[in-house]
Amino acid sequence: MTYIWTGKRWAYLAMVIDLYARKPVGWATSLSPNSELTSNALKMAYESRGRPEGVMFHSDQGSHYTSHK
Known part of the structure; x- marks a missing residue:
């Protein structure tokens, strides 16, 4: 999860990287850092x-990745 300051508020980016190919394969942005993101x-x-x-x-075993969702 990456925090991005937009100038007015924080936005959040979750990214999944394929370590073998070394490229992003999934991402999502949101104004709320939750498990849905x-x-x-x-x-x-x-x-x-x-x-x-x-x-x-x-x-990193953060709460967003270990939720029941």
Whole structure:
């Protein structure tokens, strides 16, 4: 999760990077740093990679990534 100052308020960016290909495969932006933001980035990554099976996701274990959602 990255915090971006827009000049008036904070915006938030969640990004999923394919470490093998070394490129972003999913991202989402929001005005609220919640689990929906990270879920949207993960969904985009999953879909952009053709719904693969047996993949691993690594995060910093922040609350946005460990929620029940």
